[in-house]
Amino acid sequence: xxxxxxxxxxxxxxxxxxxxxxxxxxxxxxxxxxxxxxxxxxxxxxxxxxxxxxxxxxxxxxxxxxxxxxxxxxxxxxxxxxxxxxxxxxxxxxxxxxxxxxxxxxxxxxxxxxxxxxxxxxxxxxxxxxxxxxxxxxxxxxxxxxxxxxxxxxxxxxxxxxxxxxxxxxxxxxxxxxxxxxxxxxxxxxxxxxxxxxxxxxxxxxxxxxxxxxxxxxxxxxxxxxxxxxxxxxxxxxxxxxxxxxxxxxxxxxxxxxxxxxxxxxxxxxxxxxxxxxxxxxx
Numbered sequence: 001x002x003x004x005x006x007x008x009x010x011x012x013x014x015x016x017x018x019x020x021x022x023x024x025x026x027x028x029x030x031x032x033x034x035x036x037x038x039x040x041x042x043x044x045x046x047x048x049x050x051x052x053x054x055x056x057x058x059x060x061x062x063x064x065x066x067x068x069x070x071x072x073x074x075x076x077x078x079x080x081x082x083x084x085x086x087x088x089x090x091x092x093x094x095x096x097x098x099x100x101x102x103x104x105x106x107x108x109x110x111x112x113x114x115x116x117x118x119x120x121x122x123x124x125x126x127x128x129x130x131x132x133x134x135x136x137x138x139x140x141x142x143x144x145x146x147x148x149x150x151x152x153x154x155x156x157x158x159x160x161x162x163x164x165x166x167x168x169x170x171x172x173x174x175x176x177x178x179x180x181x182x183x184x185x186x187x188x189x190x191x192x193x194x195x196x197x198x199x200x201x202x203x204x205x206x207x208x209x210x211x212x213x214x215x216x217x218x219x220x221x222x223x224x225x226x227x228x229x230x231x232x233x234x235x236x237x238x239x240x241x242x243x244x245x246x247x248x249x250x251x252x253x254x255x256x257x258x259x260x261x262x263x264x265x266x267x268x269x270x271x272x273x274x275x276x277x278x279x280x281x282x283x
Contacts, residue, residue: 001025006130007140010192011092011202014130014144019081025073026080032069036093036108038148039063039085040115040123046074055112062115062151064108084127086144091192095201102152119150134250139218141191145206173200174212181221185228186248191217225249226262233271240267 001019008014017039019025041057048054050070057063063083065071073081088096097103102110115123126143129135176198180189194217195202209217225247236243244255259267269275 006127007135007137009137009141009190010089011095011141012089012144013087014126014140015085015087016127017081017083017085019073021075021078021080023080026075028072030071030073032065032067032071033087034067036067036088037063037065037085038088038151039065039083040120040147042082042084043077043079045076045081048072048074049111053111057112059120060115061112062119063112064110064152066107084123086148088148092148092202095203096148096152098201099203108152113151115151119147122150123147136218137188137190138221141202142206142216142218145191145203149203149207170208170212173198173205174209177205177209177217178213178220181217181224185221185224186246188248221248222258223262226259229255229259229267230270233267234273236271240271 001017001023003015003017005013005015039057040062041059044056044058046054047057047063048071055061055063056076093103093106097106102108122143126140126147129143130140177194180194180197189197191202191206195205198205200208206217209215209220213220215223229243229247232243239252240255241252244252247255249255249258256266256268263270265279270279
């Protein structure tokens with residue numbers, strides 16, 4: 001039985017759990033640690049919680065465990081037990097409770113919830129991404145928040161009315177976030193850092209920003225960097241490394257790869273004025 005940490009931040013830790021069929025833990029009483037966990041099973045496994053509830057945990061469900069939860073597992077797959085899980089740290093748990101989710105007095109009030117096809121697909125992509133190179137923390141945080149938002153039900157969200165005052169405050173929050181991102185475009189601020197500067201919770205900010213702008217915070221920052229780069233390309237001269245680093249990209253190659261994915265052509269080609277007519281004709 002082992003955990004492999006893929007990402008750790010102030011809001012949560014994302015990790016993978018594996019337990020092969022021959023592991024002794026299958027015959028023992030298991031206990032969640034001192035932080036709540038949201039787990040995304042990759043194979044079926046039967047879970048019997050200490051209060052007697054029995055759940056067949058499959059990839060169609062997410063399991064929600066409170067700190068200190070005792071449980072037993074029964075083998076259902078020849079792969080044993082495998083899952084991606086999110087360990088919630090205090091700031092994330094407090095934010096979920098403030099935002100009206102199914103968290104009361106620091107504890108989740110449900111033991112499992114359906115995971116939609118997109119939720120499962122996104123957790124798969126998140127795992128693949130985290131097995132790659134150095135991750136973009138803001139992208140990881142926003143993706144993880146979407147995962148949590150997809151499985152941690154809200155008792156009040158569906159019935160909450162968006163009054164005029166609320167709509168106005170949401171617009172202001174989104175505008176303030178845009179201002180902050182523009183002013184710090186060369187910095188890789190985390191979601192929590194942005195939210196703290198704006199006096200908001202990370203969950204609330206991410207949700208409001210996407211609704212008001214049509215962008216995630218990560219995509220907004222990426223698009224802003226790329227569009228600023230376009231304007232600076234003709235005067236960049238020499239290597240593109242200084243331009244890339246000055247706009248917050250991790251490296252020359254990171255900038256080039258991101259630029260090519262977005263515009264379909266390398267920045268060095270766009271910088272060369274001789275190629276502009278052909279690029280324009282092909283647009």
